Every structure is written in structure tokens, then in C-alpha cells.
Amino acid sequence: MTKAKSSEFRPNxxxxxPAHGVGxxxxxxxxxxxxMTLELFVISFEKDKMTLRVPTNKATEVGMRSLSTPDVIGQALTILKGKAKVKKAMWSRRAQEYEQKINSGDxxxxxxxxxxLHRADDQREQSYSERQLYEAALERLTREVAAVGGTGEDDAQQKVDEVLLSRAA
Structure with a gap:
């Protein structure tokens, strides 16, 4: 088998x-x-104590991508400032859509x-499933903001929290 054409991904x-976030x-x-001999990317998700092996020839096909650019991070933070758009569909349908968005890797x-799904302190409680989806999405967002900014997750978390709180005001 020939070596993968110089892939866009390199060690480190x-x-x-998509399904696991930043690794x-x-x-x-x-x-x-x-x-058959397969060439594999070995990807570590340290926070989840997980290692994933992805065939190099399938990486882009499964949606693996490089980190977002600072511009995209900026767009994402701008979206957080917007007003929540909640459809009137049943929760199960909305939950499915949220899950798909989270696992899209976008x-x-x-x-x-x-x-x-963000709730200000004065808003009604979240249901358990709402909270789970919110936390999963928040963690993905925060990890990518941290990785792109070269900061720790705590700093990224603070940055995201500040944006969300500025919206609530």
C-alpha cells in the first residue's frame, strides 16, 4: 500500500x-x-481518556477537520450573543436536531x-436532557476556543461565559 498522499493532518x-470534539x-x-495494511491516525482525547484510530484515507470522509480559524471562533461567539431560536416542535424532535448539530463537528x-439552550439564572430550570445537551455543546465549543486560542480550557470557559452573560444583560 502506498503512503497517504501528504495528508493535511500531521502528528501533534x-x-x-465530529462525534468527539477536539483531539x-x-x-x-x-x-x-x-x-490488509492500513495507515491510521492515532488521535488522543485526553480529557475523555480515549484514543481513536482513524484510517488516514477516511479522515475527511468521516468529517475530521482542522481546528477552526480565529474568524470562525469570532462568528461562533457572535452567535452566542444572539437571541435563542427555539422551535415549537416537540422536545424529542428538537433534542434530536441539537444532538445532530453537536455531532456535526460544525x-x-x-x-x-x-x-x-443557555439559561440565565432567572429563567426556568432545564430538564435533565436539556442540561446534558447544553453541557455537551458547551464543552465542544469551549475546547475548540481553548485549542484555537492556545489558552487553557478555564480561560476559554470564562470567555464563553462572559459572552453568554453579556447577552443576558
Whole structure:
């Protein structure tokens, strides 16, 4: 098997894997599976204590992408300032849509979920499932803001919180 054409991803790069968020490519290794040699990206999601192996030839197909640009981060933070857009559909249908947006790996879609599910202190309580989706979206957003900004997650969390609080005011 030939080496992957110089891929856009390299060891030590931070990447976004749609279903898991921000991870770091630890290495590229070859493994024999069912008699075929496959070249794999080994991606570590340290926070989740998880390692993922993705065939290099399938990486873009499964939606793996480089970190967002600072411009996209800016757009995402601007979306957070917007007014929540909550459809009148049943919660189960909305929850499904939110889940799809979170797992799309699209930072703008994730920011929309955070915006739509964020509750100010004076608003009604969130249901358990609402809270789970909100926290999942918030964590994805925060990790990417941190990775792009080269800051710690705490700093990124503070930045996102400030944007959300400015909206509530």
C-alpha cells in the first residue's frame, strides 16, 4: 500500500472529530487488519481518556477537520450573543436536531445549540436532557476556543461565559 498522499493532518496537530470534539494526533501508524495494511491516525482525547484510530484515507470522509480559524471562533461567539431560536416542535424532535448539530463537528452549529439552550439564572430550570445537551455543546465549543486560542480550557470557559452573560444583560 502506498503512503497517504501528504495528508493535511500531521502528528501533534489538534483536530476536530465530529462525534468527539477536539483531539490531538499522537502518531500515524500502520496496522494489519484482515490481511490488509492500513495507515491510521492515532488521535488522543485526553480529557475523555480515549484514543481513536482513524484510517488516514477516511479522515475527511468521516468529517475530521482542522481546528477552526480565529474568524470562525469570532462568528461562533457572535452567535452566542444572539437571541435563542427555539422551535415549537416537540422536545424529542428538537433534542434530536441539537444532538445532530453537536455531532456535526460544525462549530457554528454547536454555538447555535449553546445559544438556544443557555439559561440565565432567572429563567426556568432545564430538564435533565436539556442540561446534558447544553453541557455537551458547551464543552465542544469551549475546547475548540481553548485549542484555537492556545489558552487553557478555564480561560476559554470564562470567555464563553462572559459572552453568554453579556447577552443576558
Amino acid at each position: 496537530d489538534y483536530v476536530v472529530y 490531538q494526533i499522537v502518531s500515524i501508524e500502520e496496522q494489519e487488519i484482515a490481511g 462549530l457554528i452549529a454547536i454555538a447555535e445549540v449553546v445559544r438556544d
